[in-house]
Amino acid sequence: MFRKFAILGMVLVLFAGCEAVQDRLVRRAAESAFVPDRLDLADDGDLHVVLCGTGSPLPDPNRAAACTAVLAAGRMFLVDVGPGSWENVQRWRLPRERLSAVLLTHFHSDHIGDLGESLTQSWIGGRRVPLDVIGPPGVEAVVEGFSRAYAADAGYRTAHHGVQEMPLEGARLIAKPAPIPAGQADVVVFDADGLVITAFPVDHAPVEPAYGYRFDYKGRSVVISGDTKPSPSIVEHSRGADVLIHEALAAHIIRIGNQVASEQGNTRVAKLAADILDYHTTPAEAAKEAREAGVKMLVYTHLVPGAMPPVLGPAVFLRGVESGDDLEIVLGEDGLLLNLPAESDAIEVDSVD
Ligand SMILES: [Zn+2]
Numbered sequence: 001m002f003r004k005f006a007i008l009g010m011v012l013v014l015f016a017g018c019e020a021v022q023d024r025l026v027r028r029a030a031e032s033a034f035v036p037d038r039l040d041l042a043d044d045g046d047l048h049v050v051l052c053g054t055g056s057p058l059p060d061p062n063r064a065a066a067c068t069a070v071l072a073a074g075r076m077f078l079v080d081v082g083p084g085s086w087e088n089v090q091r092w093r094l095p096r097e098r099l100s101a102v103l104l105t106h107f108h109s110d111h112i113g114d115l116g117e118s119l120t121q122s123w124i125g126g127r128r129v130p131l132d133v134i135g136p137p138g139v140e141a142v143v144e145g146f147s148r149a150y151a152a153d154a155g156y157r158t159a160h161h162g163v164q165e166m167p168l169e170g171a172r173l174i175a176k177p178a179p180i181p182a183g184q185a186d187v188v189v190f191d192a193d194g195l196v197i198t199a200f201p202v203d204h205a206p207v208e209p210a211y212g213y214r215f216d217y218k219g220r221s222v223v224i225s226g227d228t229k230p231s232p233s234i235v236e237h238s239r240g241a242d243v244l245i246h247e248a249l250a251a252h253i254i255r256i257g258n259q260v261a262s263e264q265g266n267t268r269v270a271k272l273a274a275d276i277l278d279y280h281t282t283p284a285e286a287a288k289e290a291r292e293a294g295v296k297m298l299v300y301t302h303l304v305p306g307a308m309p310p311v312l313g314p315a316v317f318l319r320g321v322e323s324g325d326d327l328e329i330v331l332g333e334d335g336l337l338l339n340l341p342a343e344s345d346a347i348e349v350d351s352v353d
């Protein structure tokens with residue numbers, strides 16, 4: 001048996017050494033790499049959600065930082081673009097040229113790190129018009145900084161490929177600050193072709209303002225919490241929604257980390273671990289809010305901590321979460337695809353990969 005494999009291996013090595021065979025293999029790889037983007041997700045008349053990053057600032061090889069793609073009405077929106085998330089968007093062939101706007105919930109680095117890549121790579125992917133960046137007041141400074149950092153890149157590409165292929169307009173970010181008017185609970189930040197996006201305040205103090213977003217399209221609705229501790233605003237804006245995509249920090253796990261750091265004399269890490277407990281939401285608290293709002297499905301994202309020993313599994317992260325027929329609970333992972341067919345009750349859970 002071993003001899004058979006050894007001979008087969010030698011034959012493969014010999015053939016791979018032949019340039020004609022190598023080129024044929026490369027050609028086959030290129031043919032499978034150059035496939036069109038998933039325009040169907042934007043164009044099929046339904047509402048779709050793809051989790052393009054379910055991690056947090058803590059390193060996790062399986063989770064990019066915060067990013068949720070929402071696709072409807074011929075467009076794609078990215079709610080937050082944390083580090084590593086753009087690579088997911090591109091690897092899964094989400095429709096880059098249909099990227100209509102990036103919506104930032106707030107300006108922590110794990111939510112904005114890939115703004116430059118989102119701009120540049122969607123431009124390379126065929127987007128020819130400026131990219132809107134919608135967010136709380138303060139988004140202007142973030143956009144100005146990224147614009148300056150990426151200006152040289154834009155110049156090189158236009159000079160190299162020509163304005164026909166790479167029009168400079170496509171390399172431009174436009175800040176769209178969306179203050180919530182005094183006396184109002186929220187503000188509509190997009191309204192076209194049946195799709196309405198509403199920004200509402202959440203509580204991530206001392207980060208202020210911080211927003212969540214609600215998408216309504218053809219009788220379907222998805223709410224994205226952003227980073228927040230439990231807040232009446234989340235319940236109010238999630239009422240009757242199909243899906244609530246909520247951040248989650250497993251406080252019982254972080255507390256153990258805090259203890260260990262203290263015992264090891266690592267007071268700095270112990271303090272940071274203790275600090276983050278007061279501006280996030282535990283899985284059980286998010287489930288309570290989802291039930292209060294009457295949503296059909298709760299999807300956890302922005303998992304803190306994300307990476308855990310495999311033997312512990314989701315049950316440990318979700319400790320204290322009550323299960324029941326009234327609420328479907330999903331622990332988010334990168335690549336999770338939700339299909340919400342127009343004017344129906346169905347929520348299909350799938351994978352984009
Ligand atoms: Zn965050």
Ligand SMILES: [Zn+2]
Nearest residue numbers: 106108204227
């Ligand atoms: Zn944050």
